[in-house]
Amino acid sequence: MKYTARRTWPEKSKSWEYLGESESLEEFALAFATDKALEVDTEFVVIEKAGAESEIEFFKVTRTSPYGLVTAAPRVESEGSSTDNATTKDEQSSNDGGDDNYGGVEAIAGAWRGVISNILMFVKAGGAAFLFFLAAIFLAKWLFNAW
Structure with a gap:
């Protein structure tokens, strides 16, 4: 499957930073965090490029060596x-x-x-x-x- 990803917090990326293929959404998210060397507490979104029925998942980096991710809720500002x-x-x-x-x-x-x-x-x-x-x-x- 094709996926794309971009950072959402602490700095929000204006364009999609990463495009590629992977077996699952989680594998792609881990590859994005590793390739971009994201810091701890960085949040990003991964979207499946499958048209109208695409999956959207938010992730947060919990550790960097080796990378650990948890699913996160989208940030809503007060x-x-x-x-x-x-x-x-x-x-x-x-x-x-x-x-x-x-x-x-x-x-x-x-x-x-x-x-x-x-x-x-x-x-x-x-x-x-x-x-x-x-x-x-x-x-x-x-x-x-x-x-």
């Missing part, structure tokens, strides 16, 4: 730490230029600003062309006495 974490995430994403979901609302607002500015540019160009056409007709009528 109210107080989520606001602190949100401010650091905002500061980090402003430094990085974005986050995993490519900007969210800001990206959609930017796309709409681009669409509206393009519409306005076409209206301005069309208006200028129409005024040029009217000026040409006026000049043809009054200067050359056409029509």
